[in-house]
Amino acid sequence: MTVEDIARRAKRAQIELLRASEAKKNAVLLKIAEFIDKRKAELLNENLKDLESARSKGLSSAIIDRLRLDEKRIAVMISSLQEISKLPDPIGQIIDMKRRPNGMLVGRMRIPLGVIAVIYEARPNVTVDVAGLCIKSANAVILRGGSEALNSNQVLVNIIKDALSEVGINPDVVSLITDPSRDRILDIIKLEDLIDLVIPRGGEGLIKFVSENSRIPVLKHYKGVCHVFVDEYADLEKAYRICLNAKVQRPSVCNAMETLLVHKNIAEKFLPRMGDIYKEHNVEIRGCEITRRYIPFAKPATEEDWYAEYLDLILAVKVVNSIDEAIEHIRKYGSSHTESIVTENYENAMRFIKEVDSSSVMVNVSTRFSDGYEYGLGAEVGISTTKIHAYGPMGLEGLTTLKWIVLGNGQIRE
Amino acid sequence: MTVEDIARRAKRAQIELLRASEAKKNAVLLKIAEFIDKRKAELLNENLKDLESARSKGLSSAIIDRLRLDEKRIAVMISSLQEISKLPDPIGQIIDMKRRPNGMLVGRMRIPLGVIAVIYEARPNVTVDVAGLCIKSANAVILRGGSEALNSNQVLVNIIKDALSEVGINPDVVSLITDPSRDRILDIIKLEDLIDLVIPRGGEGLIKFVSENSRIPVLKHYKGVCHVFVDEYADLEKAYRICLNAKVQRPSVCNAMETLLVHKNIAEKFLPRMGDIYKEHNVEIRGCEITRRYIPFAKPATEEDWYAEYLDLILAVKVVNSIDEAIEHIRKYGSSHTESIVTENYENAMRFIKEVDSSSVMVNVSTRFSDGYEYGLGAEVGISTTKIHAYGPMGLEGLTTLKWIVLGNGQIRE
Numbered sequence: 001m002t003v004e005d006i007a008r009r010a011k012r013a014q015i016e017l018l019r020a021s022e023a024k025k026n027a028v029l030l031k032i033a034e035f036i037d038k039r040k041a042e043l044l045n046e047n048l049k050d051l052e053s054a055r056s057k058g059l060s061s062a063i064i065d066r067l068r069l070d071e072k073r074i075a076v077m078i079s080s081l082q083e084i085s086k087l088p089d090p091i092g093q094i095i096d097m098k099r100r101p102n103g104m105l106v107g108r109m110r111i112p113l114g115v116i117a118v119i120y121e122a123r124p125n126v127t128v129d130v131a132g133l134c135i136k137s138a139n140a141v142i143l144r145g146g147s148e149a150l151n152s153n154q155v156l157v158n159i160i161k162d163a164l165s166e167v168g169i170n171p172d173v174v175s176l177i178t179d180p181s182r183d184r185i186l187d188i189i190k191l192e193d194l195i196d197l198v199i200p201r202g203g204e205g206l207i208k209f210v211s212e213n214s215r216i217p218v219l220k221h222y223k224g225v226c227h228v229f230v231d232e233y234a235d236l237e238k239a240y241r242i243c244l245n246a247k248v249q250r251p252s253v254c255n256a257m258e259t260l261l262v263h264k265n266i267a268e269k270f271l272p273r274m275g276d277i278y279k280e281h282n283v284e285i286r287g288c289e290i291t292r293r294y295i296p297f298a299k300p301a302t303e304e305d306w307y308a309e310y311l312d313l314i315l316a317v318k319v320v321n322s323i324d325e326a327i328e329h330i331r332k333y334g335s336s337h338t339e340s341i342v343t344e345n346y347e348n349a350m351r352f353i354k355e356v357d358s359s360s361v362m363v364n365v366s367t368r369f370s371d372g373y374e375y376g377l378g379a380e381v382g383i384s385t386t387k388i389h390a391y392g393p394m395g396l397e398g399l400t401t402l403k404w405i406v407l408g409n410g411q412i413r414e
Numbered sequence: 415m416t417v418e419d420i421a422r423r424a425k426r427a428q429i430e431l432l433r434a435s436e437a438k439k440n441a442v443l444l445k446i447a448e449f450i451d452k453r454k455a456e457l458l459n460e461n462l463k464d465l466e467s468a469r470s471k472g473l474s475s476a477i478i479d480r481l482r483l484d485e486k487r488i489a490v491m492i493s494s495l496q497e498i499s500k501l502p503d504p505i506g507q508i509i510d511m512k513r514r515p516n517g518m519l520v521g522r523m524r525i526p527l528g529v530i531a532v533i534y535e536a537r538p539n540v541t542v543d544v545a546g547l548c549i550k551s552a553n554a555v556i557l558r559g560g561s562e563a564l565n566s567n568q569v570l571v572n573i574i575k576d577a578l579s580e581v582g583i584n585p586d587v588v589s590l591i592t593d594p595s596r597d598r599i600l601d602i603i604k605l606e607d608l609i610d611l612v613i614p615r616g617g618e619g620l621i622k623f624v625s626e627n628s629r630i631p632v633l634k635h636y637k638g639v640c641h642v643f644v645d646e647y648a649d650l651e652k653a654y655r656i657c658l659n660a661k662v663q664r665p666s667v668c669n670a671m672e673t674l675l676v677h678k679n680i681a682e683k684f685l686p687r688m689g690d691i692y693k694e695h696n697v698e699i700r701g702c703e704i705t706r707r708y709i710p711f712a713k714p715a716t717e718e719d720w721y722a723e724y725l726d727l728i729l730a731v732k733v734v735n736s737i738d739e740a741i742e743h744i745r746k747y748g749s750s751h752t753e754s755i756v757t758e759n760y761e762n763a764m765r766f767i768k769e770v771d772s773s774s775v776m777v778n779v780s781t782r783f784s785d786g787y788e789y790g791l792g793a794e795v796g797i798s799t800t801k802i803h804a805y806g807p808m809g810l811e812g813l814t815t816l817k818w819i820v821l822g823n824g825q826i827r828e
Contacts, residue, residue, distance in 0.1 A: 015745075018769065092768060098790060104779050106789050111771060113801045196801050217631060217802040238824035245826035331429075340820075353819055354506060355432065357525060365518050365822030374827070375520050375818065376512060387527045387610050388631040389803040392818040404789065404806040405767055406754075408779030410652035412659035413788070 003187035007194040010140035013172035022089035031163035046151040083378040104408035112138040114196040124152040129379035137399040147180035189214035221385035224254030224337040231343035232263035290319040338370040359392035417601035421608040424554035427584035436503035445577035460565035497792040518822035526552040528610040543793035561594035603628035635799035638668030638751040645757035646677035704733040752784040773806035
């Protein structure tokens with residue numbers, strides 16, 4: 001089947017999900033969870049093939065790690081499906097119904113986007129998370145996983161299709177594109193009449209390629225240059241804990257801190273000990289001039305460091321004169337991903353929340369919490385740093401839109 | 415100034431609108447209304463220049479009509495600003511705040527998109543409607559009106575900038591691009607780092623040009639092929655009234671009906687008299703075979719007629735076997751704009767509302783109500799028939815998005 005055939009079938013089948021009751025959609029999710037558990041041996045076996053081929057191709061240990069399934073990761077997939085089944089069904093919800101002067105009622109109904117295409121790399125759990133969220137939100141989905149995970153994804157999509165059939169929904173609503181050629185990505189992003197949204201998840205190269213060639217709207221994020229601002233009114237114990245966690249708990253991911261901003265009035269008290277803590281954890285510091293006064297082992301930061309997404313145990317540190325300078329720095333160098341202020345001052349917390357226009361803005365917590373699961377979305381289909389449609393982690397609601405509904409009794413326009 | 419300079423200044427100035435209180439933003443709107451009233455003579459005079467030049471260039475009477483300002487149209491501009499000033503301020507509103515198991519609060523805050531570019535044609539009232547909605551929603555806006563309305567738009571933007579200055583907000587938040595070259599449109603749609611959304615309003619050629627060349631997300635609608643479905647359970651008096659109004663009250667606009675679908679069980683009762691009514695109003699009918707049995711003067715409809723946006727006193731009419739066939743017809747030939755069912759049957763009304771995925775779906779009212787002003791949005795910046803971000807008429811809320819906010823007291827991720 002061509003990509004266009006797959007998309008055409010997806011579009012046709014999607015109305016079955018739209019018509020399905022919440023109970024029926026939840027039954028599919030729980031059936032997928034059940035089948036994954038039952039066919040665990042087969043799944044681990046196919047995953048082993050992917051791992052062996054990845055090793056023989058010399059793929060990096062980071063990719064191999066993301067690719068690997070084990071008992072624990074399979075348990076997380078299953079519990080993610082169970083979580084999604086417990087979330088309220090967004091579809092059909094009617095909001096803001098108001099009566100107009102002529103007596104007609106005008107409101108909005110939440111509806112699925114229609115057909116979603118998700119283009120992603122290594123991690124097989126994305127297959128299950130995305131399919132689960134799409135089924136619950138009544139969207140058909142076309143999955144284009146990385147070639148390195150093909151065997152694992154193939155089993156998972158077979159399981160999903162079997163679960164759909166068993167509950168009585170056309171299995172065309174979830175499809176996997178198995179041809180590894182990049183031309184298939186081009187095929188997908190030209191089908192503007194059949195596909196409503198494309199979500200590329202992966203490296204900057206993939207995302208650029210999709211955005212520049214797509215005629216379909218694209219939701220994406222390029223980088224996560226996340227900041228923590230330690231305000232002059234910070235509680236230092238919280239600051240040490242948050243700044244350590246945001247940098248070192250998992251430095252390779254997009255919601256790890258890359259730049260630390262420190263108010264000048266607290267720098268002398270805060271930075272020396274923070275420097276020691278980072279030293280213990282092997283964090284390389286690249287600091288501004290004032291920073292280097294308090295952290296002697298810090299290297300000088302260059303202009304490029306303020307833009308850098310290290311994804312590693314490296315941190316840029318800058319001392320700022322005011323909260324205004326901190327906000328300006330973030331607006332200039334940030335990537336609209338996630339920023340956190342550490343402060344006990346009410347007004348500064350409120351200003352930071354209002355004036356920093358990143359997709360997640362936090363007070364007194366680690367930036368590492370910025371993800372769909374931690375926010376209670378059950379899972380996420382991706383993160384958007386474009387302000388259009390969805391901004392930040394996208395769960396069920398990000399896969400929906402609102403149409404207008406008007407209920408009248410014969411009104412005409414004069 | 416280059417387009418990039420204008421956009422850079424707009425982006426820098428936008429934070430002033432974000433910081434401004436609701437009272438201050440409303441003061442700007444009312445000040446604009448006051449200045450338009452005071453400088454009415456100047457405005458009418460400049461508009462006269464546009465009208466004369468349009469006539470000398472031989473532009474169509476439809477364009478000249480849209481271009482023309484008069485006392486009544488100026489009064490509508492003013493009242494539109496007053497309406498917008500009365501609408502609740504969407505910015506800063508926090509919704510869905512929930513406590514997570516670790517004690518942090520996660521919710522969402524409504525924020526402006528940032529900088530919007532609107533590319534439009536003839537009508538000078540768009541200048542005021544769009545600027546009013548953008549100011550209230552704290553967005554900076556770059557206006558690119560049609561060259562035929564340049565003198566009128568220039569006065570209006572001067573008035574808007576004067577009002578901003580008088581209230582103490584940087585007037586760079588509203589700008590007009592006066593160079594009529596299409597290259598300036600290309601300049602706008604390449605500034606992906608400075609502009610967050612582009613809204614083209616105008617003919618299909620303009621919209622295609624913008625969508626195909628833009629790196630910035632585009633909100634648009636191409637066509638309005640609106641349907642009315644007269645169900646077998648229709649109240650015939652309502653059906654006659656709605657079907658007449660939807661076609662003839664203003665046939666040249668996108669929310670006028672273009673195709674009438676009639677259930678076969680009511681066709682014999684409904685179509686002969688409806689045909690007579692249309693005849694009286696000089697409506698040309700292009701009908702399916704059964705339609706032509708009941709409306710003898712109808713011409714045969716071809717496949718193209720089901721796709722047609724006539725914008726004229728022409729109507730395609732088709733008799734369908736069931737509500738399913740009506741819904742399928744709309745899904746196949748429709749343009750996702752507006753569809754209305756005429757029925758007294760509860761279940762059919764509910765099915766139509768749920769299964770028709772157009773941006774406005776109506777029961778027992780004329781499709782002509784599908785616009786921002788009629789829906790209570792004060793005005794509209796445009797209509798979207800793409801399901802991403804906003805779907806249907808876009809008012810204040812369509813100019814905003816939601817960011818995530820997280821309030822904690824020292825939480826770190828384990």
